Amino acid sequence: MARPRSAGSRTVAPTEPQPDPKAGPATAAAREDAGLLAAVPFACAVFAADGALRAANARYRAEFGELPEHAAREALLARLRGEARDGARPREVRAPHSGRWYALHWGRAEHAGAPADVLTAVDISERIETLASHKSRQEKLLFTSRMMSVGEMAATLAHELNQPLAAIMNYVNGSLRLVEQAGGPVQVERALQAARTQAEHASAVISRVREFVRAREPRRDAHELARIAETVLELLRLEAERLDLRIELGLPEPLPPVFADRVMVEQVLLNLVKNAIEAMREIAPERRELRIDARLNLDEQVEVRVCDRGAGLSAAEQDQLFSPFFTTKTDGLGIGLAICRSIIEYHEGRLFFEPREGGGSVFGFTLPRYEARA
Template sequence: MFLRPPPAPTKQTWLWLAPYVAIGIFSLAMLVVTALLQWREQDTALSALEGDMHWAERTIENRLHAHQDFLTTLGREQEFRQLSYEAFQVRASRYVRDNPEIEAIIWVSTSGKVEWVSPNETTATYVGEQLDATRLLALQEALRTLRPLFSENYPNAAHQPANDLILPVQTGSADIGAFIAIQSLEPLLRATLPAAFTTRYSLSVVDAEGREVFSNSSVKPTDRKISGTISLDLPNNRLGLNIVAYRSGGAWLTFVPAGLIIFLTLIATGTLVQLRRHAHHRAATEEQLRAAYAFRHAMSQSLITGLRAIDLKGRITFVNAAFCRMTGFDEGELVGVAPPYPYWPTEEFERLQHNIDQALAGQAPAGGFEMRIMRKSGERFDVRLYFSPLIDSNDQQIGWMASMNDITEPRRARVELERAHERFVTVIDGLDTAVHVADVETGEILFANQAFQTIFGFNSVGQNSALLTAACRPAAETLIVDPAKLGVDDLPCEIFDGELQHTLSGRWYHLHERAIRWTDGRTVRVQIAADITDQKHIDEINLQQQKRLEQTSRLITMGEMASSLAHELNQPLSAIANYCAGCIKRMQAGNYRFEDLLAAMQKASDQAERAGKIIRRMRDMVKKSDPKCLPVSLPELIDETRAFADIQAQRSGTQISVLMPENLPKIVVDRIMIEQVLLNLVKNGIESMADVPFDRRHLSIQARVVDERMLEIAVADQGHGLAEEDVEKIFAPFYTTKQDGMGIGLAICRSIIEFHQGRLWVEAGREGGSIFRFTVPIEEKET
């Protein structure tokens, strides 16, 4: 039942309004006069602020243009390669010292790698550092537009706001890098604006979206009414400088006149308000009660949770709309009903009666009852029912309040989740790879499969991972990242990927470890260890077989050249015999001079040394030794290879030429192995030209530097070349294009080159024939 509102007394309303109107007009007039006086004072201050703002804007922009001009000068000299590192250090250090807002001036490559830094003692950056994504994006934009620009703001090493002034540099039409001035914004304002300016105004730098970058207004209160903004239109980075005047006195002085007027007005109107409020208090209270009841009723009817109230004997006294929707019964069919309720299934009577008896006795569990009830249509569904005492306004219990939630779908999902978990655990336990998950901070093992427990011990869940896996755990210095320093944004990431030997069992494992976010939000380490002991044993056997093949290949090569070497050795041995016989005849005849005998014996000695070199080279080629990669002179290595190859080349009428640039760097290789590769390729090239005319039998050996790490060697012949299908198979073991070939030479050559981290491939020559190319590492230069 709603109360009818009282009629509005028109005459009394006007009597109440008259004093309010009079007081309001007087107060408004006084406030207007006060506001006019304060506005005039503020207008004067704003005029002074505007002039200071224009001066500050010109001063800051001139200083920034000066920095840009200095970088332009450096860039112009760098463009023509006229700027040395020492000159850069001297000039840049002096400029940084004269401009405190410049933290450092650096020279970066087009990829964002820092190559020069001035001054050397700066903490802003270091040589070899890679620009982060924000700064690298600005660098790429500058190189694309070929215009100086500023990067977005970022915190420097001192956690102060800073940005980069980037000047791209080109040589011809190629980008070679950029000069970057790292400038801190706060020192820029201190160095640009005098102390008299900063003592009068609060300064704050804001970005293009109006967010404050930093401010110096934390010392004195500021007057926001006397303020302005300077827009610094920097290329690619719009900054603004908010200038706010400091107050000459406390903020409260501005509001004293208005406060007094308002205070007196409130005192005058307060009495009138209290008189009228008393008259309307009772009506307002009744209206609040009606509104509160309507609100609570609407709230209970709007809930998706079913609500049911019963008295102390179990009789239903209230049900909400959600409860009726769940059961399918109307409110009139439920209110006043005692157990058994109409929504109880027949097969569940006994259990449901036990639950209601337990609830009426005050023994309902805190987690509620999980039960099965039925709708009016007979459909069964699962619910959870929570009980709480129903207390009246006198703190007396008058019954029990129950909330009911339909858990049919959550229960089905939970069952499916349990089954999925069971399937997952079954699959993981079926693996022969050890898998476990451990907390990064505590080291507690959260999950471990059967293979892990077989290796490291059963009942491992809950134990410390570091202690349990100490026998097969990577050292901290070998980790890619420190797991303890990982944040949420860094996940997932790889921690370790390599091979380790179990110190107790001696078995080898391939360990792969990643950091991920666990189901409860914490960071964990997932470690997968695969037993590779048998594979390593197979690899060792294959390596031994490979070494035997290489040794066999060298022996085969030497065997094929044995007749040529015998012919080559016959020449110095015959010369030695002739020189010795001539000396003996002259000495027997007594017709000799000492100088003639000395010259003949010297020639015999030279021929003996020549024969010794041939034998030593052959011995080095065939002897078995472990690979030793040392710096080797490529010209010397090619000369030694030609000493073998020239014998076969002379017999076949093949001309061998060597084309190499001067001052080639040394290569880091095993001399004998690379000599074997060269000899094999040269020998194959000579044999491929057996059917071509003599004037075309020409083989060339060329070398060039590919990059700062690798050198390329090419062996080109003028033979019959290779068919397209042979190019794909030529390096396969036991595949040959020769009638009497074994097919292991080129396969061994590729293995040797890959052992040196190089690459071996074949190309068709422009004028016929084939070009075999391979790369080997260059000796690193000391810096």
């Protein structure tokens, strides 16, 4: 305890902090709030039930204070939504003036005797940069893998097949003109028209192969899954018809568009559907049933499922399913599913397998839904 000190002939007691008689409960509460918020190591703010800003720490004001909307919850979220990453939810946002990335977390609390929303904004800029760097490396490995596996051979085949296909189409067109001029049998004319259609289809397939193997940067945009599925099924239509295989599409309407590179997703779906068709070659024709389903899952991602009635996979095969160079086919390379997984993970999705009830397999993947920028 401090001793009293002398001041002339008077003895003066040591000074103790005294409450300000003019400071009411509201001022004291505000000071307490300020002290608590200052101790939070992240940008932090308290909003009343009506969305008005009630309190904030210095870091919040430094990062978001320059925004005219910083003092109104809904207006702030609407502004930040426009700064969100492409395809990402608005939980991860960028402070417009600093370029720093933040993860927003909301909580409920009581402030001044009334319910309030507490916002904390955690700086995740380093994580975002690390993910971007990892994605860049993954992208390079992905393209290397794709080019090593199919690039050179596919490009050569496409080039070599283009010329004979063009010649076939010229001969067919010439034959059609001769038949029309001579008034030949209708059956011959129909057969030639069918041949021309198939030649045009083959030419389109080759064009798609050339587009897929061509070294290019991924172009992610909004794409309708139904259009992607129709393209893939058209490419495999003849093979399905030869096997007398039934294909069902279970795509609900409306299904939100996916945020993806169309060619990449087509390649994944093509691989899964082709595998499903091959899995049913040895079963009875009446059981050859392939179904493609899609839905919006609980994570707000578009989930696609390719279901077959093949023999399924053993537990040992399931454990190695997505490993490079593992295959259940005698003439397979074992790179198809590994590449598919790389493509889906590049899109921030997941490739999965599960046994199908009643026999068979289900291969599926998820893709982020497209969200237009504000």
